[in-house]
Structures are given as structure tokens and as C-alpha cells.
Amino acid sequence: MLSFRILHKDPNSLGREGVITTSRGLIKTPVFMPVGTAGTVKAVPHEFLEEMNTPIILGNTYHLYLRPGTGIIEKFGGLHNFISWNRPILTDSGGFQVFSHRKLRKLNENGVEFKSHLDGSTHFLSPEKSIEIQEILGSDIIMAFDECTPYPVSKPEAEDSMLLSMRWAQRCSESWKNRNSQTLFGIVQGGMFVDLRKQSIEKLEEIDLPGMALGGFSVGEPKNIMYEILEELGGYLPVEKPHYLMGVGTPVDIVQSVLRGIDMFDCVLPTRNARNGMLFTWNGPVRIKNAIHSMDDSPLDPKCGCPVCSRYSRAYLRHLFISGEILSYTLNSIHNLHFYSALMAKIRENIKAGTLNRFSQKLLESYQEEI
């Protein structure tokens, strides 16, 4: 069971501040959900996620199904018990792997045959199978199995793909059994075509799932296309349901999307970039391996209250990264996730205060991006 309540609306935009209630805890929105594909937010112990008030993390159906396999997770009574995380979990359906592993799979009306990237074995994922796996995982929010459309695609291709995803969403809904303990979100597709996207929203509204996700963005399209489409879709999404923009994004992407009515985000960026030495600060990105930091005894971000910034110098963080020390990945990830967590808290405060536009402007200056 999941309920969504909007507490405040930004007077100057479609931004909303609210709360999602699940049986495993509250989720203040707008929220950023760290990605923990294989049952771990890479390099970060759960304790740190809890300390920085991470309300919910992601898991991935495809990856967990391949390894460790549903048998093991079922024996533990679900993913929460297996990984020892008792806050909410959202699992992606495997739809993103239809995109990211597109050279290793064959798609037909019934579903997708994947050739495992681990051992070459073949596995068939259908809407029903994805839901069945997600029921075994026991995640609080489960996602419809969709085809994440690549970019670029022609309009007919985008339409076919969207209609397929909508038929699959219907099948997901029909096979969704644990309606009391798990909540199913539908996923809007339609490539970069606004009319297809609107059509997709309408079809999902007919199925009437409790949450509305937008998929198929940040797949290589030019920077501003997504903002423009969100702009058009903002007023079109069902107001009373949470809006989840999948796989997005940069700090600027997130604020820009909140302004256009998005409530939920996930992205590998803070964790992957952390492991690759790119750190987010309130003054913009820092590439910690750059020579300029080699003697710098100041903290990564003096405005950041995270355990890393309160204790370690830039010079030390650089040394750890350059040396390939394991601790580097952990400290960098903790910092970046803390930054994202603080970013979302600020976004919520600014919605309450009606100052989200000003906040957005400030962030743009730090990240020197153009809208």
C-alpha cells in the first residue's frame, strides 16, 4: 500500500512538495533514490545511507534475477531481509536492460530474450515474469516491464515501441497480485514525441496504476529536449499521483524537472561519478584527480556537512583516488549521495518557501549549464 499526499505547491511552477507513505516508512518528495542495482548502493554500507536519511533505494530485477537468483532471495524472505535494509525499495523491471543490453537480446510481442552478460545463458523476461520476480523480491514499489526506447528513433518506431510498452503495462497490471504490500508504477514511453507521450499517459490512465513514471529519457538525446517535453507534459500528468522521472539526472536536471512537476528521481550519476572521481559540490563539479588538489588541505566542500567533508582534505581524497584505494570509492560515494540528499532537502524547502526559481538559478550558475 502506498499513498501520496501533496503538502505544498510552488506558486511559480509545477513544483510540488509532498510525502509518500509506505508500510516501511515515509518518503518526502521530491526525492532522490540512490541506485543499488545488485542489492548494494555500490561502495556504500547501509549505515551511511541511513545516516544521510536515504528514504528508499533501488534494486534491479534483471540483475538480481541473474545473480544471486530468485531462489536465494526467496529463501531469505525477500530482498529487504537478504540485504538487511528495512526501508522502502523500488525495483526496476528490467526495462532499462532492454535498452542497455540491446545487443544481447531479442524482443517480440510476448517479451524479451536476453543472453546473459555473465555466462551467455538465455533468459526470457516477459511482463508477467518481471512482475513475478519483483513479487519474490518483495520491493515496495515495482515497475512495469517496458521497452526503454533508444535515441534517436523514427516516429513510427517510437509509436510501435510505446504501444508495445502500453500493452505490456496492461499485462503487468493484470498479473500484479500483491496489491496490499507492493505498488505498481506504469512507465510513459513515446521517444521524444510529445503527442506519443500524451497518448501513452492516456493509456496508462486507463490502466490506472498508482504511480506514473517517465522512461526513455537521458538516452543520448540533446540536452534540452527532455526539458521541453517535460514542459509540455507537466500539466498533463495526473496531479494526484507521484511522477517519477527514471534515470535522471544531474543536479540541474533534477531541479529543472521538479519545476516541471516531477516528484521522484533515480540516477547512477552520484555513485558512478564518485567512483570515477567526479564530485558534486555547491560550487560545481570537482574532478578530484586534478593536480590542482594535490596540496589542498581544505575540505571538498566547506558548505557540505557530510562525514567526508567534515574530516578529510581534498589532497587526501585525491591521493586515495590516484592510488586506487578502495576507501576512495566509499568516501566519494558517501559525499555525492549526501550532496544529492541535501539538494533534495533544499528543493523541498524552497518549494515550501516559494523560492524554487531563485534556487534553480543559483544552481545553474554553479554548474554553468544553459537551459
Added chain:
RNA sequence: GGAGGGGUGGCAGAGUGGUCAAAUGCAACGGGCUGUAAACCCGUCGACGUUACGUCUACGUAGGUUCGAAUCCUACCCCCUCCA
């Protein structure tokens, strides 16, 4: 004292007459990463000219052979191994 092996770009290490400003790895420097096949990937890396490209200086030192030398010859300097 005798016998043998070797000195190549920051390091390791290929190359043994022209296609060599010199493979490859590491280091260094810069960049990328958006529902995670990512502790990954890409670029630069002798100097000078913005770049295509050109010029110059370079494979221990000094000479030589050759149209042409990191590669062949001579001398010298240094290092390593084995034997006494």
C-alpha cells in the same frame, strides 16, 4: 685478471640499416559518465610553431662507414652476470 651480457623517451621494456620522434605497459596531465555489463572509458604525453603539417634536437660519449644509423664499425665511459 679472464669470459660473457648490456646501456633506448619520467620508469619498465620492444625495436637491430630506410616505412622511427621510436611498439606496449606504467606513471603524468586533461576529459567523459544520466531506470549500472562501469573501482570504467577516451584523449594528450621530446621541443617549437594554434592544427593538417612543418622545423629542430634525440636511443651512454666521441668519431667513422653509408644516399640514409637507435640499428653497422672503432675508441672511450658506465652497469650486470659468471669464473679466478
